[in-house]
Amino acid sequence: MVHVVAGRTRTPLVRGNARALVPVVVLAAILAATTCPGVAAAAWRPTPGQVFAEQLASQRMITELVSNRVASLYIGKSHRHGASVLHAPINVTMRDGNRVSGWLVLRRYRYRWYFHTITAGGQAGDISPAAVPEGISSAALNYCISSQATNQWFAKGVRYGYFRQLDVVGVTNNWNTATVQFVLSGGTRGRRNARMTCVSQTSSAGKQYWFMTGLR
Amino acid sequence: MNNRSNITLSLIAGGLALVVCCAVAGWLLLQRAGDSGKASAGGRTVIVFASTDDDGAAVAGVVALVAEGGTKVTFPDPLTEVSIPGTSYDRLRDAYSFGGAAGVGAALGMAPTDAWVDVAEAEWVAALAAAPSEGASGPPGIGVELPRPVDAFDGRRLVSFPKGASVVRPADVPLLLRGAAYLPVDARSGVAKDVGTAVMRAMAERSGAGATTNLSAEDVAALWRELRAP
Numbered sequence: 539m540v541h542v543v544a545g546r547t548r549t550p551l552v553r554g555n556a557r558a559l560v561p562v563v564v565l566a567a568i569l570a571a572t573t574c575p576g577v578a579a580a581a582w583r584p585t586p587g588q589v590f591a592e593q594l595a596s597q598r599m600i601t602e603l604v605s606n607r608v609a610s611l612y613i614g615k616s617h618r619h620g621a622s623v624l625h626a627p628i629n630v631t632m633r634d635g636n637r638v639s640g641w642l643v644l645r646r647y648r649y650r651w652y653f654h655t656i657t658a659g660g661q662a663g664d665i666s667p668a669a670v671p672e673g674i675s676s677a678a679l680n681y682c683i684s685s686q687a688t689n690q691w692f693a694k695g696v697r698y699g700y701f702r703q704l705d706v707v708g709v710t711n712n713w714n715t716a717t718v719q720f721v722l723s724g725g726t727r728g729r730r731n732a733r734m735t736c737v738s739q740t741s742s743a744g745k746q747y748w749f750m751t752g753l754r
Numbered sequence: 755m756n757n758r759s760n761i762t763l764s765l766i767a768g769g770l771a772l773v774v775c776c777a778v779a780g781w782l783l784l785q786r787a788g789d790s791g792k793a794s795a796g797g798r799t800v801i802v803f804a805s806t807d808d809d810g811a812a813v814a815g816v817v818a819l820v821a822e823g824g825t826k827v828t829f830p831d832p833l834t835e836v837s838i839p840g841t842s843y844d845r846l847r848d849a850y851s852f853g854g855a856a857g858v859g860a861a862l863g864m865a866p867t868d869a870w871v872d873v874a875e876a877e878w879v880a881a882l883a884a885a886p887s888e889g890a891s892g893p894p895g896i897g898v899e900l901p902r903p904v905d906a907f908d909g910r911r912l913v914s915f916p917k918g919a920s921v922v923r924p925a926d927v928p929l930l931l932r933g934a935a936y937l938p939v940d941a942r943s944g945v946a947k948d949v950g951t952a953v954m955r956a957m958a959e960r961s962g963a964g965a966t967t968n969l970s971a972e973d974v975a976a977l978w979r980e981l982r983a984p
Binding site for chain 2: 677712715717737
């Protein structure tokens with residue numbers, strides 16, 4: 539069918555019976571955008587506000603780590619959603635014997651992987667927006683972002699199962715820092731040592747926040 | 755006649771003695787008034803190089819006790835337990851918030867008239883940056899030896915000081931002092947001595963410019979001259 543509009547002819551993009559499928563395709567796209575992290579992550583960028591919200595969602599696990607209450611983490615088989623999101627289930631064994639299951643999510647931006655969240659329970663990657671409180675500087679959050687350039691080997695290891703088990707050897711506290719020492723094992727590669735220095739800042743309201751940086 | 759002469763002579767002698775006594779007493783009083791606020795460097799001198807703690811409060815970063823005219827120097831641990839009257843704080847470094855270098859001296863049991871020298875962080879860092887390098891051709895900085903890595907985050911950057919021997923840049927020395935507070939006491943003392951020696955020498959190179967003190971100009975100049983001597 540050809541439409542004539544003011545002397546011009548227009549040929550519809552979808553012809554004949556296929557036009558009936560248009561609403562179905564549109565509905566599928568909407569569902570994909572709202573449920574598939576790979577599609578939803580297309581707009582993700584590691585900005586200070588975004589990173590704060592993610593690390594806020596991860597505060598429980600990060601605090602347990604820097605307080606040396608975590609004995610080990612087991613990283614299960616990872617799933618990649620599109621080009622930019624990596625989910626992996628984790629099982630955390632606490633030093634008091636309790637076990638917690640959760641998710642480790644990494645996100646990719648401009649060819650670099652970044653920590654997104656490490657959470658207990660819940661859905662992978664579910665976070666709520668959060669305003670950065672007064673006293674938490676964008677300089678500190680930007681440092682968290684830039685320091686994760688060293689994470690690429692870790693992201694690759696999670697993706698391809700180079701290691702599964704992270705044993706926490708110890709935690710060393712310093713000025714506004716806590717360095718978590720790990721031994722990585724249980725995958726297709728040999729054992730290796732690693733460490734992550736988490737940094738902290740206290741808001742004007744007196745609440746201390748811990749932030750993950752890069753794994754080396 | 756002789757008796758009258760003797761009495762007269764006695765009165766004159768007594769009067770003269772009284773005058774001399776008054777003159778001596780007056781001189782002594784004037785000397786004490788002239789000396790008020792001016793300590794003597796002949797005893798101990800406390801030199802405090804200021805820093806800040808986790809909460810941003812001013813604290814004593816490095817404390818140097820100088821004795822015997824500058825020939826004997828020790829570096830008390832800033833985390834030494836002390837009594838700071840009227841407060842609940844009990845660490846030597848916190849005495850600085852309540853009285854500056856004089857407060858630190860008091861916490862160490864020194865008298866109010868003992869000598870003190872107070873150097874703000876910006877001044878001693880500038881002195882370090884301007885001081886000659888320790889090595890013949892090495893970068894400016896302080897050589898330290900750490901038993902384990904020390905990390906310090908200042909809200910903008912993370913500085914990691916490695917285990918073992920290294921040279922710390924002048925701008926990073928304040929961060930090293932903050933991180934070193936988490937080391938065991940033996941290691942802390944080593945850092946305090948290394949940093950304190952270098953900072954004192956750097957300040958002596960500029961004759962203590964930028965420091966405040968209760969010493970007279972002559973005494974403080976003599977002190978820095980002695981500290982500059984190899």
